[in-house]
Amino acid sequence: MLETTHDALKNRTWQGFLRQDGRKGIRDLILVIYTVECASFVAHGVAAGEDDVHVIGFGGCYDNEYAIRLMLALATHPNVGGCLAIGLGCEYTQPAKLAEVAEKSGRPSDWFYIQNEGGTKTGIERGKAAVRALRKKMDAQAQRVPMGWSDLIVGAECGGSDGTSGLAGNPVVGRFYDYLVEQGGSAVFEEVVEMIGLKKIMLDRAATPEVAKELDAAYQKAENYCKAVRQWSVSPGNFAGGLTSIEEKSMGAFAKSGSQPIQGVLRVAQPVPKPGLWLLDSVPDDHFMQFGYTNPNDTEGIMDLIATGAQIVMFVTGRGSVIGSPVSPLIKVTGNSRTYSRMQDDMDFDAGVILSGKRTLDEAAYDLMAMVGDVAAGQQSKPESLGHREYFVMYKHQNTPELAAGCHA
Amino acid sequence: MTRCFQIHAADNVATALDDLVPGPVELLGVTSGTQVQAIEAIQLGHKLALRAIPEGEPVTKFGVPIGIASSRIEPGSWVHLHNCHSQVDERSSHLDVHTGAAKDTHYA
Numbered sequence: 001m002l003e004t005t006h007d008a009l010k011n012r013t014w015q016g017f018l019r020q021d022g023r024k025g026i027r028d029l030i031l032v033i034y035t036v037e038c039a040s041f042v043a044h045g046v047a048a049g050e051d052d053v054h055v056i057g058f059g060g061c062y063d064n065e066y067a068i069r070l071m072l073a074l075a076t077h078p079n080v081g082g083c084l085a086i087g088l089g090c091e092y093t094q095p096a097k098l099a100e101v102a103e104k105s106g107r108p109s110d111w112f113y114i115q116n117e118g119g120t121k122t123g124i125e126r127g128k129a130a131v132r133a134l135r136k137k138m139d140a141q142a143q144r145v146p147m148g149w150s151d152l153i154v155g156a157e158c159g160g161s162d163g164t165s166g167l168a169g170n171p172v173v174g175r176f177y178d179y180l181v182e183q184g185g186s187a188v189f190e191e192v193v194e195m196i197g198l199k200k201i202m203l204d205r206a207a208t209p210e211v212a213k214e215l216d217a218a219y220q221k222a223e224n225y226c227k228a229v230r231q232w233s234v235s236p237g238n239f240a241g242g243l244t245s246i247e248e249k250s251m252g253a254f255a256k257s258g259s260q261p262i263q264g265v266l267r268v269a270q271p272v273p274k275p276g277l278w279l280l281d282s283v284p285d286d287h288f289m290q291f292g293y294t295n296p297n298d299t300e301g302i303m304d305l306i307a308t309g310a311q312i313v314m315f316v317t318g319r320g321s322v323i324g325s326p327v328s329p330l331i332k333v334t335g336n337s338r339t340y341s342r343m344q345d346d347m348d349f350d351a352g353v354i355l356s357g358k359r360t361l362d363e364a365a366y367d368l369m370a371m372v373g374d375v376a377a378g379q380q381s382k383p384e385s386l387g388h389r390e391y392f393v394m395y396k397h398q399n400t401p402e403l404a405a406g407c408h409a
Numbered sequence: 410m411t412r413c414f415q416i417h418a419a420d421n422v423a424t425a426l427d428d429l430v431p432g433p434v435e436l437l438g439v440t441s442g443t444q445v446q447a448i449e450a451i452q453l454g455h456k457l458a459l460r461a462i463p464e465g466e467p468v469t470k471f472g473v474p475i476g477i478a479s480s481r482i483e484p485g486s487w488v489h490l491h492n493c494h495s496q497v498d499e500r501s502s503h504l505d506v507h508t509g510a511a512k513d514t515h516y517a
Contacts, residue, residue: 162454163424163425163453163454163455163456164424164426164453164454166416166471167414167416167424196497197473197474197475197496197497198473201473223497226497226498227497230499230500231500232495232497232498232500232501234498234501235509236504236505236508236509236510236511237509238509239489239490239501239504239508239509240507240508240509241454242424242425242452242453242454242455242456242489243454244456244468244475244476244488244489244490244493244495244501245475245476245493245494245495245496245498245501246495246497246498246501247473247474247475247476247495247496247497248470248471248475248476251470251471251473251475252471318454336453336454338453355414355426355437356426357437
């Protein structure tokens, strides 16, 4: 009986949205992108009160290749069907170029400069008219298709970790990742800065000797970076929650990768090349400007994961967190049942049932898989239904994926 | 009875699944079914020493060293920033042991 239920779950399909570039999404969103902080008020004004219109943007007036690649990856994301880029008119980042790339990918797109539209009110009116026109075009060309696990890319992040995260929260996501990859799906985990002290354990998971070299380089870069900036990826809340060192936090964080072989290291905004388990490297490369910390907050990492094409992101939090994400729904998992009951409006999944003995790790992983299937089929995750759409696009330097690939060859 | 969880056979610490007070604690995980004695209060998510850990010896969890004992740790005691130091992160040894708050940043 149980086996049949699990087979049914593994063969589950749902209706998705086929994009003209062949990618399949689980939502049909219009993404509004502003190209400088000065345009953010108008961008949010355009999205206010609209269904399925999300906002991201970059605050800087000087442009940055990392930020542009990230925004382009989100503009052409499987969950996005149309794009509106809004600039003020002075900044380096060009909204016309963003809209052009999105349009070329088959997504109806538009752009404007606020300075040419007369200001705040007329800018918002212009944007709202654009959103209506884009939605009309999207509906006219919409194609619904069946999707299954092999069409899905799922990201995983942890934040607000405590002593339960490594025992239950991350392991249950890891076990779900194992099932997802078995079904031909793709799983992406990140936070190389939370693999400190685990170099050998990580390299042992490499699918090939070449991948082991990539993992080694990513690990070394992360360790050097943390040393150089004198900040390790561990916060006061982690310590208060019982984690004593970055090494301890790392072992817990790495558990979310499950047990499948790692197929390679992705750079930010690089789409997943083929199904399987992938490590995302979001750590800055060497540059004459260091551009601050590699993972200043959880939202930054979640944005990088979504930019791989992930249609859903798992967020493991022992202590509790109240963030969400634009573009792809965030599913919140906690290994701490106390946190689950205290923050039930925000937490999707209580993995603490593993520690209390109510469910085995396998049973809980199937429960989680069923929940991911529901969200893929259209049910809103808790952060999604609460309207959480936090985003964070920072200045960062990473060599382009092409350059990085060239270096490895 | 309150509980703690040992995740790997090589570990010399277990994680509290409840808020522990001095007295017997049920040990779950790889050594399920045994009991240990807590000798002080230990909060949920924090670690209890399963045996004596001499100064300079590794504190082991998940089967890997997660830090080095900065002073001798007695069985049943709380293992945290005050007696276990990261091998890479020097700043963490100077944080407030209860809140984890940084004490080296000035607000005035």
